[in-house]
Amino acid sequence: MNTAVYAPQTANLLAQIHQLLPRLSGRLNDTAAGTFRLGCRNNINDIKQLYEHLQQQHPEGGKIFWSCRTWALLIWQPIYLTVLSVQLLGKAVSLNRFGIITDRSGVAAYSLSPRAVYTGKPSHLVLFAGRQIKATGDHIYTCLREITPFNMKLAAKLQTDCLVSALLFQNTHYTQNSKNELDRLIAEWLAAAGLPDCQATFYLNQTRRTFGFNRQACCQEFRLTSGSLCDACPRLPLSERVYRMTQTESPLHAES
Numbered sequence: 001m002n003t004a005v006y007a008p009q010t011a012n013l014l015a016q017i018h019q020l021l022p023r024l025s026g027r028l029n030d031t032a033a034g035t036f037r038l039g040c041r042n043n044i045n046d047i048k049q050l051y052e053h054l055q056q057q058h059p060e061g062g063k064i065f066w067s068c069r070t071w072a073l074l075i076w077q078p079i080y081l082t083v084l085s086v087q088l089l090g091k092a093v094s095l096n097r098f099g100i101i102t103d104r105s106g107v108a109a110y111s112l113s114p115r116a117v118y119t120g121k122p123s124h125l126v127l128f129a130g131r132q133i134k135a136t137g138d139h140i141y142t143c144l145r146e147i148t149p150f151n152m153k154l155a156a157k158l159q160t161d162c163l164v165s166a167l168l169f170q171n172t173h174y175t176q177n178s179k180n181e182l183d184r185l186i187a188e189w190l191a192a193a194g195l196p197d198c199q200a201t202f203y204l205n206q207t208r209r210t211f212g213f214n215r216q217a218c219c220q221e222f223r224l225t226s227g228s229l230c231d232a233c234p235r236l237p238l239s240e241r242v243y244r245m246t247q248t249e250s251p252l253h254a255e256s
Helices: 007-020 044-057 059-089 122-145 152-175 179-193 238-248
Strands: 026-028 035-037 099-103 106-112 201-205 210-213
Touching: 007 026, 007 059, 007 106, 035 044, 044 059, 044 099, 044 106, 044 122, 059 099, 059 106, 059 122, 059 152, 122 152, 122 179, 152 179, 152 210, 179 201, 179 210, 201 238, 210 238
Parallel strands: 026 106
Antiparallel strands: 035 099, 099 106, 201 210
């Protein structure tokens, strides 16, 4: 792994990532109020405010929904950023001092430190990135547990779903790998991040190389008044999930 490059390269990476996925809005070394910064334990209130906002917005959801939704909002940015950086830009991102910028309604953006970008061999980048995802998830989980009980196995399964969704996103829109290549890539990333396996992918459209996968956990949105089971929900029989996703060719990416 080479020495970290400086702020201009990091700023350039932020711009490239935003082009690849506009919902990923990154800032360089943002220290504004409302930033939950990894490695700091004095800003748990930012997570608490997000959790309480979900309580107020969706009182019918209950603790399981509030916990799962808070977790999903906090983990998707670092996971997608890490995957897209390695797979599409050939660079790994250090999530040390990664900032999750929140507001009352949710997660608004993210922040990277100026020396956040690393280069190296592809296999080394995946290993480094996987460890970053694990460390990030561990820290967020520890902070969330101080606010509400949250099952560790459920958290890990939701992380798996998010990571695989990120890999499917880059494959569908950019790399177009074969099923065998994609399955190997997913297994490599999950192993690097210390996450449970997703039991491989399946074709939604073989000609277009679009894929679905066996989601490991329910997002709990069916508990909302306006909610329902999503097409990929593991509460549905696998045959029903495959049928629904085949009709829409949608792997239901997790960038939400």
